[in-house]
Amino acid sequence: MLESSKEVLEAEQRFLTGENFYVQHFLGVHKNENGYVFRVWAPHAQQVYLVGDFNDWDESLPMEKREKSGVWELATSLAEEGQLYKFLVQQANGRKIMKIDPFAVRFEERPGTAAVIYTIPEKKWHDNLWRGRQKKTQTLKRPMNIYEVHASSWKHDESGQPYTFKELEEELIPYVKEMDYTHIEFLPLMEHPLGASWGYQLTGFFALSSYYGTPVEFRDFVDSCHKNNIGVFVDWVPAHFCVNEDTLPYYDGTPTFEYEDPNRAHNIRWGTICFDLGKPQVQSFLISSALFWLDVYHLDGMRVDAVTSMLYLDYDEGPWQPNHEGGNRNFEGFYFLQKLNAVIKLAFPQTVMMAEESSSETQITGMIESGALGFDYKWNMGWMNDVLRFYEMDPVFRKDNFHLLTFSFMYMMNEHYILPFSHDEVVHGKKSLMHKMWGDRYKQFAQLRNMYTFMMTHPGKKILFMGSEWGQFLEWKYNEGLEWVDLEDELNNKMQHFTAKLNSLYKDERSLWELEDTAETVELIDADNTAESVLTFIRKSKTKRDFLIIALNLTPVERQDFAIGVPYPGSYQEVLNTEKIEFGGTWTKNNSRCQSIDQPFKQFNQQIQTVLPALGALIIKPEEIQMK
Incomplete structure (x- = not known):
């Protein structure tokens, strides 16, 4: 006031x-x-x-x-x-x-x-310890494994009503903690009139949707997350807004929040209206909205949706005019995003800013002074598309398309990436992640475990959409709860157990995140074994003794006496085998400890030999090694 x-x-x-x-x-x-x-x-x-x-x-x-x-x-x-x-x-x-x-x-x-007419009451927060820890270390130096949630379809009560945040506090937080995720990311929580938009066509940029409960309940939820060492992110949509006539469009009868040019104002692809990102009053409106959510609700970060549409004049399907330089750069959008990130980092330096952006023409992460937009992370849409395409493929053809898995190692340091298996990939006839996998049901689960292992061991932060952790077969429905009945099935239950185990391993193993912002974080052992379709690589930490060897077998053929190059002589032990019976596979025990032999393998002077399960993944750790 x-x-x-x-x-x-x-x-x-x-x-x-x-x-x-x-x-x-x-x-x-x-x-x-x-x-x-x-x-x-x-x-x-x-x-x-x-x-x-x-x-x-x-x-x-x-x-x-x-x-x-x-x-x-x-x-x-x-x-x-x-x-x-x-x-x-x-x-x-x-x-x-x-x-x-x-x-x-x-x-x-x-x-x-x-x-x-509503006054958000004062709140006594209990998250000082959490917020203090976030200020001490950069997120690049910490594990980040995000559970993506659509608040009103995670779970419904017996009457078919979605959980409010009061109920989510009681059930979602213990679940996320048990599954060993580090953060929750919600699809937009701001007011929107149509549930089918999933919250991406907003009307109230300062209002928690009444559909999800009250501001008091959501603040209590965030507070409880922080007390349980769980961070909270929210998707936010500054690119466009709902077209409904009684909301923001042409508020005073003229272009007010939107562009003057109707071709720029109207987003044909999404049926929405685009903000005039160059108008000072609109900049005040949008940046105030972002800061409001970070300040009032103690959020740890935001994912900015549809960044690509704000950067390029020719993104939509309609006619467009080149900029004053004759190109397709939307300068208003570019400079607005730089300003947004600069203001947020000044006000809340520990805030994590993420961009959902699918082009490669603009530097998204990095210092604004160097010409980047200033985001902390960019969703790696290229990695996601390539990986899903590969795992959907009949293994017969994988040897000829092995680059879909290995290409990302060539550009992994171009940006700070998040590897997303998000809500967008499990709707509109795309099939669930489980349903995308090639083969019969057993092979689908095997490959899902294999794919999640690749995601968790590949450089980049992680995000997985709810229900995918146990391999829900049906597509996500925004107006129904998840198929929790799946967990009565043994394979689904074991898949959920595997995901929790993998999440825990990711948090515990510093080599999977400690050097993530440097090229030294990964060393390829063999990315050229297309004939057998096996990928092997190493993830490293600051301590040279502390590293992991990852081996992915992408065919339904077991590989006996399989050679893997290792950097030091000594013994090596499996810490994860995706084909163990406890995860839904058939193996009753891990491979025996491997002793290296003096036999060259590519750039290495030593190698180990082990058995690679069909469609399985192994994570191997040095046990007793000799370092010069």
Whole structure:
């Protein structure tokens, strides 16, 4: 709440220049000593009325315009906490239309769209220890294994209703802890009118969707996550917004939040409206939204959705105009994203900023001063597409397509990557991860274990969509709970156990994340064995004795006496065999300890020999080695 007219004037000026990053304290609804003050930005409106439960939704409360900024305001003693309200906007052409408050922090439940007069109460947080630890070390130097969740379809109660955050606190947090994930990432939690959009077509950029519970419940959830050493990320969508007429589009009858050019304003592919990312007021709006979520809810980071669409003028399906240099770069989007990351890192240096971005023409991660966008991580969509294509393939053809697995080692240091098996890959007829795998059901589980092992041992942070941890066969349905009944099946149950075991190994083995930002983190042993379709490589830590050898057999043929080059003489022991019976395979015990022999293998002077299970993966660790 702004206390004085001077503060209001300063907030107004910063809003106009794109430098008010807490603009929700100026716009929206705020309690004062005589009631509430309402403000809304509609610069070209002829008139704006405040309407709501307090005046029977009539035109008895006209607002006054602040000419400098085009902000309309009204102070009233009639309004009370919990009442519904909207703004009746007489647009530039004289048409009157009900509009939502873009800065509301609470909305009524669907299908209603009115804002609620709501003051988020103060909270005493209990996560100082967690937040202190995050400030001490960079995320690049820590394990990050993310469980991606759609809040309203993780689990439903007996009546078929989705869990609220109060219920998720009781069940999701213990589950994530038991499965040994380090973070939870939610699909967008902001207010949206249509569940089928999964939250990616927003209307309330400052409001937790009432469908998921209350702000109090969500803050308690985050607090509880932190007390259990679990980080919380949320997807956020600054590229575009919902097309519904009573929300943000053409708010005052003219392009307000969107681009002037209708070809740039309308996203044909998604049926949405694109923000004018070069407009100062829009920059204040969006950056304030991001900081609001980080500040009020103590989030550990955000995944920025649809970054590619903000970077390139020709991304959509409609006509487009080149920029002033004759190219396809969207300079407004590029500089907005740099500004967003700079402001967030200044306010909350420990925040993890992630980009969902699918091109290779722009440096996404790294220092802004070097020309990058300033994100901490980029989703590696190329790795994901190549890997899924490979594992869907009949093994007969894998020897001719081995580059799909090995190519990523050529560019793995170009960005700081997250390896995603996300919600986008298990819907719209793409099949679940389990269903994508080649072969019969037994082979599908074997390959799923193999693929997860590759993900967990390949450089990059990890993300896996809910239900994939036990190999749910059906595609994800946004309006139903996961198929928890699957866990009554022995193979699904063992698959879940395997994922938990793999997650635990990832957290415990420093070689899988300690040097991840350097090329020294990985050394290929043999990436050319296309004939047998076996990939072997080493992951390293700062301590030379501490490394892991990974062997992936990508065919349904067991490899006896298989040679693997090793850097030092000594003994080596399996720490993971994906074909163990406890994981759903047939092996009752691990391979015996291997003793190296003095026989060259590529760049190595020593080698070990072991048995590679059909469609299996091994992780091998040095036990007693001799180092010069």
